[in-house]
Amino acid sequence: xxxxxxxxQFLSIQEGENLTVYCNSSSVFSSLxxxxxxxxxxxxxxxxxxxxxxxKKLKRLTFQFGDARKDSSLHITAAQxxxxxxxxxxxxxxxxxxxxxxxxxGGTRLMVKP
Amino acid sequence: DVKVTQSSRYLVKRxxxxxxxxxxxxxxxxxxxxxxxxxxxxLRLIYFSYDVKMKEKGDIPEGYSVxxxxxxxxxxxxxxxxxxxxxxxxxASSFVGASSYEQYFxxxxxLTVT
Numbered sequence: 001x002x003x004x005x006x007x008x009q010f011l012s013i014q015e016g017e018n019l020t021v022y023c024n025s026s027s028v029f030s031s032l033x034x035x036x037x038x039x040x041x042x043x044x045x046x047x048x049x050x051x052x053x054x055x056k057k058l059k060r061l062t063f064q065f066g067d068a069r070k071d072s073s074l075h076i077t078a079a080q081x082x083x084x085x086x087x088x089x090x091x092x093x094x095x096x097x098x099x100x101x102x103x104x105x106g107g108t109r110l111m112v113k114p
Numbered sequence: 115d116v117k118v119t120q121s122s123r124y125l126v127k128r129x130x131x132x133x134x135x136x137x138x139x140x141x142x143x144x145x146x147x148x149x150x151x152x153x154x155x156x157l158r159l160i161y162f163s164y165d166v167k168m169k170e171k172g173d174i175p176e177g178y179s180v181x182x183x184x185x186x187x188x189x190x191x192x193x194x195x196x197x198x199x200x201x202x203x204x205x206a207s208s209f210v211g212a213s214s215y216e217q218y219f220x221x222x223x224x225l226t227v228t
Contacts, residue, residue, distance in 0.1 A: 090157075
């Protein structure tokens with residue numbers, strides 16, 4: 001069982017549709033990050049959320065950190081084919097730990113069809 | 115821009131061979147990480163290092179070892195490769211104490227053990 005559960009694992013939608021990806025845990029995180037990974041590349045950071053209830057927007061992407069800092073969501077409005085990729089959430093369990101370690105979720109593979 | 119490079123994009127090795135995966139970062143980061151990525155399992159931490167010659171086991175260190183003789187270079191060693199080590203291997207680096215915990219990833223090495 002993973003510490004961070006992402007859902008859904010796979011999502012295939014048409015261009016223009018909206019979608020939400022969830023990242024859930026029974027543990028509290030001091031911060032949570034979302035990464036996107038494109039084929040043949042390593043993950044790239046999209047956003048970091050730190051405060052419970054925090055909402056951050058990145059163009060058509062909206063990220064929310066749960067009030068209790070145990071869960072997060074990523075909402076994409078009017079998805080485009082360029083949004084296709086693997087979305088990973090990652091949490092830091094404490095404000096500082098040796099190595100600044102992150103715990104990663106299993107990922108959500110998104111395909112947006114034109 | 116931070117750059118993390120990995121020595122090979124694709125590698126095919128035979129069972130029992132000793133395998134070296136090299137990672138180099140150019141931003142003077144203290145922390146370096148090795149992950150393996152398998153479908154549905156996200157990124158699992160093999161080893162990390164927070165300083166030269168320092169190393170800590172991650173979640174799945176069995177069958178692997180690491181070496182960090184220089185700050186910019188972190189090597190992953192498979193002493194005797196086995197088929198269950200066929201995977202994508204990702205190297206990452208980050209600053210110590212960075213409040214965002216952002217990790218910068220290399221493009222990955224897809225290793226196949228036959």
